[in-house]
Amino acid sequence: MSLLFNITSFEGSLQFLNDYLEIDPKSVIEYVKSDDNDVDVDGFIDIFNISLDKLEHENIEAVALHVTSNNDDCKSIKSTGLLNLQQALTMNTPIKKYLREFQIEFDVSNKLMWFKGNQFDITYNSSWSDDKDERLDSVARKVYFDHQINSFFSIQDVKDYGGRVHEKPEILHNLKELFKADVLEERWKQTCKPYVIKYKAPLDYFAYYSFYLEKYEYEEDYEEKTDLKFWLIKTALYVVWNMVHRRKMPQIFAYMKPEVSIIPNNFLVIIPLNPSD
Structure with a gap:
């Protein structure tokens, strides 16, 4: 177990x-009450005689x-699981269908995007060049560098996160900026509802x-996992x-490996959010 x-x-x-x-x-x-300035982990390990080598x-x-947010009450997510962005833009998902309404389509494997019949090369290159289109590059970066499933190990209120991910997928902001089309974000926010998917996964999925x-x-820590x-x-x-000293959950990010998706069996609960809270 x-x-x-x-x-x-x-x-x-x-x-x-x-x-x-x-x-x-x-x-x-x-123990944590004993110091209201910080938490002394080394002291905790010493006082309670914890041997990291013996821990599994x-x-x-x-x-x-x-x-996340969607317009199908999470039916697609319950069927396919949580997908990374590349999978979501390729498979028959709510966001792929939504973008098609605006004549936006992706060929992820060939690094191409179309908008109203116009083709764009979205090859991502992290190096800078004078002729680089920053807005197009931000789309490419999202699809090919930052496409993993992003989550939180801990957070007080997901609606306070600066990316406003409860309102819309971040890729919509990149596309809005590129095509100067506010409607890409606004219509999604009007037609979709936000949810939190609480799930579990082995440590090596992260x-x-x-x-x-x-x-x-x-x-360096690969074998012993002492630092982990x-x-x-x-x-x-x-x-x-x-929680003891500030009465607030800290914000701690959890990033999945880029190739990882989360199967529905690993969902613990799906929590609808009230976007107006």
Whole structure:
């Protein structure tokens, strides 16, 4: 049976620390209460005699919150699961159908896009050149560099996130800017409803930058996973500390590997949002 790294709530964070470290919630709360300036993870590990080498990581699944919107009451998502952007632009999804109404189509494999019959090369190149169209490049970047499923391990209110992902897919903003068509965003917001998909996935489904600042840190930690175990403890403690001292969930991002999709069986709950809240 898998162990859930569920820091989407105060209670979930305490439960993970209890299940993973066998430290009761009362002791964890008392520890974080001792310092209102920061959470001392090294001190926590010392006081409770935690040996990172003896901790497992293979059987852990992480819980994350994905924010989306659609006009079919999530019927497509319940059928196909959560898709990355490339899959969503290729398969028969609500966003592909929506873009077709505006005569926008993508050929992801050949790096092409059409708008009203006009063809655009959307090959993404991260290097700068004088003739680069920044607006077209932002579309290419979204499709070929930032197309993974983005979620949150923890957040107070998904509607406060600057990307306003509960209102519309971010790609619509890129297309709106490119074609100077506000209607691309506005009609979606008028016809679609927002949802949070709470799901679980094995740790190795998440991109390394969900847990590490640099790729070399991930590579050096590949075998032992000492830094990963430390991150799991530190981040769960950080959520508890924030709730005890600030009464607020911190914002912690969760990025899936680009090739990963989430099957419906891994959904824990689908939560409708009130967009006016």
